[in-house]
Amino acid sequence: MANPVTVDFPRNFTKALNDGQLRRNLRAAMDTLGLRRRNLFSDPEAFEQLRARGDAIRRRALSKLPQLLEQLERKCTENGIQVHWAETPDEANRICLEIMQRHNATRVIKGKSMVSEEMHLNHFLEERGIEALETDLGEYIIQLDHETPSHIIVPAIHKNRDQIARLFHEKIPNTPYTEVVEELNAIARKILREKFFAGEVGVSGVNFAVAETGTLCLVENEGNGRMCTTAPPVHIAVMGLEKVVERLEDVPPLLRLLTGSATGQLITTYFNMISSPRKPDEKDGPKEVHLVLLDNGRTQIWADPELRQTLKCIRCGTCLNHCPVYTRLGGHAYGYVYPGPIGSILTPQLEGLENAGAMATASTFCGACEEVCPVKIPIVDILRRLRIEAYNKVDSPHAVKGHGYKVNAMESLTWKGWALSNATPWVNALNAKLLGLLGPQLPRLPAPDIVKKWTQSRTLPKFASKSLHVLAKEKGLSDE
Ligand code: SF4
Numbered sequence: 258m259a260n261p262v263t264v265d266f267p268r269n270f271t272k273a274l275n276d277g278q279l280r281r282n283l284r285a286a287m288d289t290l291g292l293r294r295r296n297l298f299s300d301p302e303a304f305e306q307l308r309a310r311g312d313a314i315r316r317r318a319l320s321k322l323p324q325l326l327e328q329l330e331r332k333c334t335e336n337g338i339q340v341h342w343a344e345t346p347d348e349a350n351r352i353c354l355e356i357m358q359r360h361n362a363t364r365v366i367k368g369k370s371m372v373s374e375e376m377h378l379n380h381f382l383e384e385r386g387i388e389a390l391e392t393d394l395g396e397y398i399i400q401l402d403h404e405t406p407s408h409i410i411v412p413a414i415h416k417n418r419d420q421i422a423r424l425f426h427e428k429i430p431n432t433p434y435t436e437v438v439e440e441l442n443a444i445a446r447k448i449l450r451e452k453f454f455a456g457e458v459g460v461s462g463v464n465f466a467v468a469e470t471g472t473l474c475l476v477e478n479e480g481n482g483r484m485c486t487t488a489p490p491v492h493i494a495v496m497g498l499e500k501v502v503e504r505l506e507d508v509p510p511l512l513r514l515l516t517g518s519a520t521g522q523l524i525t526t527y528f529n530m531i532s533s534p535r536k537p538d539e540k541d542g543p544k545e546v547h548l549v550l551l552d553n554g555r556t557q558i559w560a561d562p563e564l565r566q567t568l569k570c571i572r573c574g575t576c577l578n579h580c581p582v583y584t585r586l587g588g589h590a591y592g593y594v595y596p597g598p599i600g601s602i603l604t605p606q607l608e609g610l611e612n613a614g615a616m617a618t619a620s621t622f623c624g625a626c627e628e629v630c631p632v633k634i635p636i637v638d639i640l641r642r643l644r645i646e647a648y649n650k651v652d653s654p655h656a657v658k659g660h661g662y663k664v665n666a667m668e669s670l671t672w673k674g675w676a677l678s679n680a681t682p683w684v685n686a687l688n689a690k691l692l693g694l695l696g697p698q699l700p701r702l703p704a705p706d707i708v709k710k711w712t713q714s715r716t717l718p719k720f721a722s723k724s725l726h727v728l729a730k731e732k733g734l735s736d737e
Contacts, residue, residue: 264592264613264615265592266590266592266615269586269589269590269592270590273585273590274586278417278420279415280585282414282415282416282417283414283415283585284584285417286411286414287578287584290411290521290575290578291578292521293520293521294518294575294578294629295521297521307631308514308631311510311511311514311571311631311632311633312632312633314502314510314511315502315511315569316569318502318503318507319565319568319569322559325468325501325502325503326498326501326550328468328469329468329471329501330550331471332470332471333471333473333548334471335471336533337546338471338531338532338534338547339545339546340547340548340550341547341548342550342552343550343553344553345552346553349376349549349553350376350377350378350382352549353382353495353549354381354382354385354387356458356491356545356547357387357457357458357491357493360458361457362457362458362491364387364388364390364452364456364457365387365388365389365390365458365459365460366389366390366456366459366460366484366485366489367379367389367391367393367460367485368392368393368459368460368461368462368475368477368481368482368485368486369391369393369395369461369462369482370461370462370495371406371462371572371595372462372495372551373462374405374594375497375551375553375594375595378460379391379400389460392449392452392453392481392484393477393479393481394413394479395411395413395414396413397445397449398416398421398424398445399413399416401424402416402424404589405589405594406588407589408587408597409577409595409596409597409599410519410520410572410573410574411574414587414588415587418436418438418441419436421441422434422435422441425441425444429444432444449481453481453484453488456485456489457489458489458490458492458493459485459487459492459493459543460493460494460495461475461485461492461493461495462475462496463475463495463496463500464500464515465500465501465502465507465508465511465512466496466500466501466502466548467503467504467508468501468502468503469503469504470532471532472530472531472532473496473531474529474531475527475529475530476525476527476529477525477527478520478522478525479526480526480527482529483529486529486531486543487541487543490543490544490545491545491546492534492543492545492546492547493547493549494531494547494548494549495549496548496550496551497550497553498550498552498555499559499568499569499570511571512528514573514632515571515573515631517631518573518575518631519574531546533546534546553607554606554607555568555607557606557655557658560654561653563638563639563642564606564639564655564657566634566635566639567599567602567603567634567639569632569633569634570603571631572599573631574599576597576598576599576625576627576636577598579625579626579628579629580598580620580625581621581625582597582619583596588600591604591619593613597626598627598640599626599636601619601640602634602639602640602643604616605617605643605647606643606658608658609657609659610643610646610657610658610659611658611659611662614643614647614659614663617640618644620640622637622641624636624637643657646661647660647663648664648668649661649664650664686724686726689724689726689727690724693720693723693724695720696720696722697720697722699717700717
């Protein structure tokens with residue numbers, strides 16, 4: 258499904274807030290994930306040291322991004338991996354399609370990949386007669402229900418066991434209704450097993466790409482990633498170009514931070530390191546491996562020192578699990594591929610503020626996301642920057658696409674009035690007096706539309722009948 262040009266946030270949010278089942282499902286899942294993460298990182302000092310290391314590794318990689326990408330391309334090519342560069346999602350899709358068509362593929366199997374979601378690859382292939390089957394259990398579940406992922410790590414987090422049982426029963430022919438987790442797993446496993454061997458091309462994401470060795474690292478728990486990258490004769494790995502790290506020794510600390518933050522695991526069940534296609538003396542593995550590097554606005558983000566920090570993200574999803582907005586709405590309400598705090602800073606930069614600027618307003622500014630982020634991304638500062646840029650045309654060589662889209666005469670007049678009032682004592686005193694007199698009556702007065710919208714989800718502040726200056730004077734205190 259292609260992204261809509263505009264997303265109806267108020268409607269999405271209201272729908273999500275009124276869905277009691279969704280909120281219960283999210284609450285249960287978040288409590289479990291949060292507890293597991295807290296148990297794993299129970300020593301705050303050790304965690305801070307690890308975070309500082311993760312932050313430093315990601316900063317170093319980004320500071321040398323152009324050189325590291327060139328080195329990665331060189332090393333991968335030496336290893337026999339074919340590297341492709343794509344500036345836009347459309348270009349990346351066409352590269353994948355061309356490889357698939359060259360191999361007469363009509364069916365591809367996919368491991369979990371947020372970048373392929375960003376490209377809307379499944380939809381693109383489907384329109385051209387190629388079936389793309391998701392093999393990650395969560396992705397498989399949502400694909401059955403024609404949905405998109407609602408979480409970066411746990412795509413079907415919005416569904417509970419009963420809903421999945423019903424879905425399997427209704428959508429998979431001859432499947433009896435069962436809520437037993439082992440039986441549900443067995444049903445999915447049986448179907449996916451057959452598909453693994455029928456897939457002509459395997460598609461996967463990349464968690465880390467190591468420049469010094471040309472190694473593609475893939476983190477997963479189900480073994481489906483390993484199947485997708487070894488069973489078919491062709492493997493295509495798609496990655497955002499920020500995923501590169503400099504050295505192999507950078508991977509273990511990042512892996513610890515990723516698995517610990519995402520699922521509270523010390524390490525995942527599978528950790529795949531792909532360094533070449535099958536060698537002549539090897540019995541399995543693909544004969545061709547391709548790496549597609551997607552830009553899609555990342556170089557523009559990288560060019561700005563503050564916004565660049567967005568690219569440190571290792572997609573652990575923990576900021577989602579701790580966000581008071583995400584945990585009440587789930588991912589679909591945001592309407593874009595990346596939801597939650599990371600989505601709120603990444604999406605407006607990828608899609609432009611005029612399209613996705615409202616994402617930056619989906620935050621309470623509580624800072625919980627920033628506090629848990631394993632690579633210390635200053636999410637709140639970036640959110641603030643995006644909000645300012647949404648309203649003002651700033652004079653900056655690295656302004657976010659579509660900045661200044663919300664400037665309107667009414668708003669700029671309001672803020673000018675606000676500035677005048679606060680800079681001119683007699684105007685301020687007059688305003689305070691008027692609000693003091695009118696204050697108690699305000700909720701009863703007919704409000705303009707803009708105020709009505711604002712107070713739909715907020716309480717109108719009560720204005721005191723006397724200002725602080727007046728109270729100070731009455732008590733015989735200096736009002737200075
Ligand atoms: S912003 Fe931080 S917490 Fe959120 S997904 Fe990225 S690395 Fe994880």
